[in-house]
Amino acid sequence: MRISNVTALFVSLLLSVCNPARASGAERKIYVITDLEGISGVFSFAQTRETETPLARQAREYFMGDVAAVVRGLRDGGATEVVVLDGHGNQAIIPHLMEPGAKYITGLPRPQTFPGLDKTCAGLVLLGYHAMMGTPDGVLHHTQSSKSENRYWYNGVESGELAQCAAVAAHFGVPPILVTGDEATCREAERFLGGACVKVAVKKGLSRESAMLYPFEETRRALYAGAVKAMAAIPDCKPYQIATPIKAKKQFLTFEGSAPPKVVTKEGLIESVERLLEF
16 A cells, blocks of 8 residues: 555656656646648648548548647647637537547537637647648648639738737637647748747648658657647747737639639728638
């Protein structure tokens, strides 16, 4: 009995040293917004635009592997709650492959764009993201729609989905702590979200649908380590704020029959960052 008690005390002390949040009793809820284009092994729109093809089903299995590695890293790094939002347009979560230790939001439509994202969250993770439309070495680069090839400017700064989601999270005071995707995505994250936010590259883009892929064993190990590191980086990470009212511009393609697509420009003011994605 005495040996068991000593062992239990040792384990408790070890966990306290390795996991300060657990030792202090601090609540650390992490909100994870996912996408599919920046996942390990994904490099073709054939993997992301469909849902029931063999390539699409396989890509979603790759997705669940990346998510699992990040969830494990966040929990081992001190997260007391993890919420994973399925952010890909036609949804990517496979329920029977869900990693324990997180809650998963999937299915459309939703009552809010990001259900559960609020001021109680200690950090934001952008998992499986891609670079903004027009990034030459960004694998599957686009912003919101790869077909109409949308582009967005806020107060004169062209911005992609990384900046959009981080800006909405900033409304609640939530800082981005981890970004995963290709090297171009990590470069974009460095520019918009700063050096404290941890970045993990799972591939290197060569063109829009060509990439140098890294073995899953290596990327999942890097994702896990990045998530653990991101938890420790929370005190140094800052919310990404856009001054309001936001002077916004959007360009996109319209299609009419067999005629060449036309570029349409829309401009206006966005009064609240909460409405950013409605423009």
